[in-house]
Amino acid sequence: MEALLVSTGVVALAEIGDKTQLLAFILAARFKRPWPIIAGILVATVLNHALAGAVGAWLTSLVSPQVLRWVLGLSFIAMAAWTLVPDKMDDDESESLAARRLGVFGATFVAFFLAEMGDKTQIATVAMAARYSDAILVVMGTTLGMMLANVPAVLIGDKLAHKLPIRLVHGIAALIFAVLGVATLMGAGASLGF
Template sequence: MEAFLISTGIVTLAEMGDKTQLLALVLAARFKRPWPIVAGIFVATVLNHALAGAVGAWVMAAIGPDVMRWVLGISFIAMAAWMLIPDKLDEDDMPPRRGMGVFVATTWAFFLAEMGDKTQIATVALGAQYEPLVAVVIGTTLGMMLANAPVVFFGDKLTRRVPIKLVHGIAALIFAVLGVLTLLGVGKSFIG
């Protein structure tokens, strides 16, 4: 349960103001069909985060818990710093205007936009640290949906009411604390 709850919380906070959240807003404005957009976000997230979590688990098995503790601790601290840098939506992240349905365009755009994104990197780290992996993937997927589905349905009104700098600050603090605790070997982790 801890893996699920931590994964959900971290990704929900990390996703606030993230480029994929901006992408959700743009897709909602462009297509005006929320259900296929939400379904596309869900499918893309499950696929992307399952791969990311599996990479994290594989890396953990390949390098061992002692090295991994340092890699994860430093990674979480780096994520804290990264959270304080605002995201921008690149033109490359946008789906083409024609040739694809709303669901396919959203799935494709979200899958690609998540590559190397904060939440994907966090999922790799969480997949390395927590078992079972399915709890991490379900948690990170739920976190993405909690952050992005409301944006699809309520759009600009919601994003104007949420103090993104405060959310990023809280997320950065959480990542920093997790990094320090991981480096110290405190709490439930793979180092036992």
């Protein structure tokens, strides 16, 4: 259960102000059809994070528990630093072309799936799936965290974006990643084999 709760909380906080949340705001403003956008976000996130969770679980079979502990601890600390760097959206003309060809759901799915490749939340999913023994709970948690951050972005749009203290939220997420990193380096989870 810890894997689900930590994964949900960390990703929900890390996602606030992230490029995929900015993408959710843009898609909501452009298409004004929240339900296909939310469905596209959900399907893209489940697929992307399931792949990331599988990679994380696979990593545990490749390296010794001691090496894994150091890799994970340092990865969480790196995620803490990365979380403090604000994301910016790239203008992409292909987004409107994708919407014409694929519809709102398809355009959202493609945009979110690609935006998540190598993103903080995908890397965090890999690290947490390697850290916890239940990759399924991690993927459920990271997906729930993504939805908790992005559904309001789609439903409320720009009104919400200007009221959140983004720097504070990023600071809290960075602190959680840092605590996870230090705890892992100090041996937390030793009973799990690393």
